[in-house]
Amino acid sequence: MTTLDMTPGAQIPRFDTGPQTAVTQALASAAYRDGPLEDLVKLRPDVTPKAPRFALFRANLGEAFTEAVIARTLGTGRKPLVPSFGTDARMVVEHCLEAQELRNQRDRTLTVVTLLSGVLFLPGALLWLLAFQLRAVLRRSDAKRTDLVGGLVFFVLAVLGALFVLRPPAAGLAGLYLRVMMVAPVIGWYVAKRICLRSTERMRERWAGLVNGNALGPMLPKIVPKDERDSKAVGLRGQLDRLAGEQETNVLHYAGTKGILGFGGRWGAWHLTGPLAPREGVADFHAFRPWDLVRRITERLGQLERSEVSDGGMPHPQLHQWAVRPVGENADEISRPDNAETMDGQRMRDFAMQNLCNAQKFGDEPRHYQGTHFVLWKGQLVVSLLTTVTVLHNYLRVEVTGHALGPVAGLFTTKPTPKEFTYTRPGRPWKEETGHHPVVGVDEVVRLAVRAPLMWTPVVRDWLGGRLKLPEPFGLRSAWVDRMWTHRFMADDAIRAATPIVRQIRSVIDEFLAEHDVDVEHFAKVHSLLPGAEAEGVRPFRADVYDA
Known part of the structure; x- marks a missing residue:
């Protein structure tokens, strides 16, 4: 007999106090945002959203982001995801699920209003909708004429409505219907506005709380099974567990000048190459393996937190063993091995990682890297120093490469602000004053009201209103990354991390080779790991761009 996990799970508010709080909450805030989708598209030139067929059904930023992320991370048969280092990817997706549920609650109520005031009085509702559609099209093509032409159209409709109310062209029930036909959609719009205003204020409250760092964790009762037959909740929880497990993978992908996906581009490289020869007086050195x-x-790198100087240790270094597979720079998909003997779920087993490290790295096989990993600035900066050991013939080569992933784009850290406009009062043209648009405008109420009944048919909704196409290979963290080299302190942290790690590795190599009776002096004379100038002047450069 199988037992069902009835624990509350994500229904309980969670406070994340780890080093990745800021970037996780910044990304999660996008699920609750309003505003045009174009603001998000501008962050990535390779993102080409599917344009809406009718401007009246267009999706805003938060709606498009939420639906796209949920479909990409929880959809059936989806492609593997790029790990989101420095981010709690599961929490971001849970916030998307909560935002989706909040919108669904609003849309259920709006659907009732739309049916009563729109569908029952369809001729009048269509006239009003055509006017809003015309204004939406004009706003995109010629914004200066929008107010003039749109105002004229609405004035004509208002006069027509007044004529139908005062002198309907029919009598009896038909006349009564014509009297109400133009007025009912207006009454429905007013009711819908109150519903939309409450929903928007609630969403903006969640948005502000996440950006300010004082929001509760996502509330998701629907992932808690009600009984053993609640397969939908069990399936959703299983998908979230799979997502969390996938973020813990130790199989990564190298994509040309993009560097290791999820780690960012390679900004520096240092190497040590030298012959392996026995020291004087010894017939042969002791054999060893790269592992x-x-x-x-x-x-030895595990001792980086210690220092003889007070507070001189490097905070929270994470040490990992990575298997890195090559992938085309313009590839739109990544894959992971599914060999049950070498893989334990999404992770390569320890013995397989050791075998990969010891294997000859001279061909198309994956490569082993030892990684020293730092998550800084509350997840906004991810610094990684990767070490690989290679033996070809009787030559040892140890290479250290520096990778850095910068902060997420500034759009994700902006707070909700009232929409402002400037105007001049009659008779005082020399003085400009500032006013505020309503949180939910006239057009926004209509847009939400006509989209609401389509919540049960998302395919039709996306066909009419467009959708967001996420960049591939997709990672929640790496998709929206910004340049870190424009931030002086972040750049300093990335550069400063290299010197102690590289020098520590050099000292370990000397000790290890001496223990195995290798001629360390001859090894050091052939090639030096860091010439004096480079040791003190580490600087970033385009390590993956070759001029040959």
Whole structure:
């Protein structure tokens, strides 16, 4: 007999106090935002959203982001995701689910209003909708003529409505219907406005709370099974668990000049190459495997938090072993091995990782990297120093590469603000004053009201109103990353991390080779890991751009 997990799960508010709080909440806030979708599209030149067929049904930023993220991360048969280092990807998706449910609650009520005031009085509602559609089209083509032409059209409709109310062209029930036909949609709009205003204020409250860092965790009762037959909730929880497990993978992908996906571009590289020869007086050195040296390097790097100087240690270094597979720079998909012998879910088993490290790295096989990983600035900066050990013939090569992933785009950290406009009072043209548009405008109420009945047919809704196409290969963190080298302190942190790690690795290599009776002096003379100038003057450069 199977037992069902009835724990509350994400229904309980969660406070994230870890180092990745800020970037997680910034990304999650996009699910609750309003505003035009174009603001999000401008962040990525390779994002080409599907344009709406009718401007009246267009999706705004929060709606498009929410639906796209949920479909991409929880959809059936989806492609693997790029790991989101420095981000709690599951929490971002849970906020998208909550935002979706809040909109669905609003749309259920709006659907009733739309049916009563719009569908029952369809001729009048269509006239009003055509006027709003005309104004939406004019606003996109010629904004200066919008107010003039739109105002004229609405004036004509208002006069027509007044004529139908005062002198309907029919008698009896038909006359009564014509009297109400133009007025009922206006009454329905007023009721819909109150519903939309309450919903928007609630969404903006969630948005502001996430950006300010004082929001509760997402509330998701629908992922808590009501009984053993609640397969929908069980399936949704399973998909979220899969998402969380996928973020813990140790199989990454190298995509040309983009660097390792999820880590950012490679900004620096240092290497040590030298012959392996026995020291004087010894017939041969003790044989070793690359994993033996990698394990020693990992142990020594684990001491980075310690320092003889007070508060001089490097905070919270994370040490990992990575398997990195090559993928085309313009590839739109990544894949992970599904061999049950070498993989434990989304992670490569320890013995398989050791075998990969010891294998000959001279061909199309995946490569092993030892990683020293820092999540700084509350997740806004991810610094990674990766070390790989290679033995070809009797030559040892140890290479250290620096990768950095900068902050998410500034759009995700903006707070909700009232929409302002400037105007001049009659008789005082020399003085401009500032006013505020309503939180929910006239056009926005109509847009939400006509989209509401389509919540049960999302395919039709997306066909009419367009949707957001996410960049591939998609990672919640890496998709919206901004340049970190424009932030002086973040750039300093990335550069400063390199010197102690590289020098620590050099000292480990000398000790390890000496223990195995290798001629360390001859090894050091052939090639030096860091010449004096480079040791003190580490600087970023385009390590993955080759001029040859």
